[in-house]
Amino acid sequence: MSSNRVSHYAGLSCQCCTDMLSQPSSRRDFLRTAAGAGMAAFLAPQLSFAASGNYEAMVLSCIDPRFQKLVFDREAKEGRTDKYSAFTIAGASIGVVAPAFKAWQVAFWDNLAASLQLHNIKQVIVINHRDCGAAKIAYGAAAVATPAAETETHKNALLTFKKELAVRQPKLGSQLGLMALDGKVEMFS
Template sequence: MRKDDKMRECSAVLPHMVHGPACGCATGPVAPGRRGLLGLAAVAGVAALAPRGARAGSGQYEAMLVNCIDPRFTTGSFLWMSSHGLRDRYSHFVIAGGPIGAVHARFAEWHAAFWENLAVSVQLHSIRRVTAMTHRDCGAAKLAFGEAAVATRAAESEAHASALRAFRAEVARRQPGLAVSIGIMDLNGTVDAVA
């Protein structure tokens, strides 16, 4: 994706935000104008006056996204979820390897934290589905599967797909009312769905 296309896509999803180098879509530093600064000051003032806990953590949300800690995929994951109508409608669980970290034996000590968090999200947010996303060139996948299992794109796809299917099966066992969509995000932000 070209830089101009990325900026247009990001601006469409985040029209109220000031975009800068950390966003990944701007071509250079972008400083907020006077209106932007006044808007930020107004939001900060309202936030400071709002009572803590005014908006409870309960309510009806659509989904939970489970993905990896790799910062290269933060914006892409947000844009993907937003493009599927889920902006501000999903909870988010981030762990090394994403769904791989929740099911692979290499990360067994982490499993309870994820499954308990999922149960709480169902209870508090009434989520209906889970989106589980791994990504290409994942360090946690290399640790879990070994270098050879991710040495080629085809091998990497199969290793990820196997873990994603195991994740989907485990969600079905623990939370049978949830739908699960699984996929592998590429370095350019596209997602290949896994059947």
């Protein structure tokens, strides 16, 4: 590799680092502390953390842009504003249990364990939704071709999630919902 090429790459600025370095030192100190705390979480999980607290739940929902506000508003209506951690992944429970997305599973269960430890959550609130592209990718178009088939597909994924949860985090409860495009949620148990 020529030195020109090296200096070309070295001359590129990284937006996130540039922003960070331009912040006042207190912001940098905060980031450094936060990074250190994150590292400590992995190196010494038995330690207690400054960022801990008592929260009600983790909300697991889909990345679909149409449902971000609907899920937020629904949780507000349930009185959970500022009382839950959030994990957003394509398909919600489908992203955690479908064989097609197997590689994603570790990230979810590790994050759930972290939230349990840091936030002392009591349950996972799962909100799948209708017209979900991830459901089609995971199970094929026929699995969501009719409202009844779609309901069955999501119900199966939600109940599979509940079974997995009972094995991996038996202390945590769950609420399993399927949200329609108008924000109404059908619950399963």
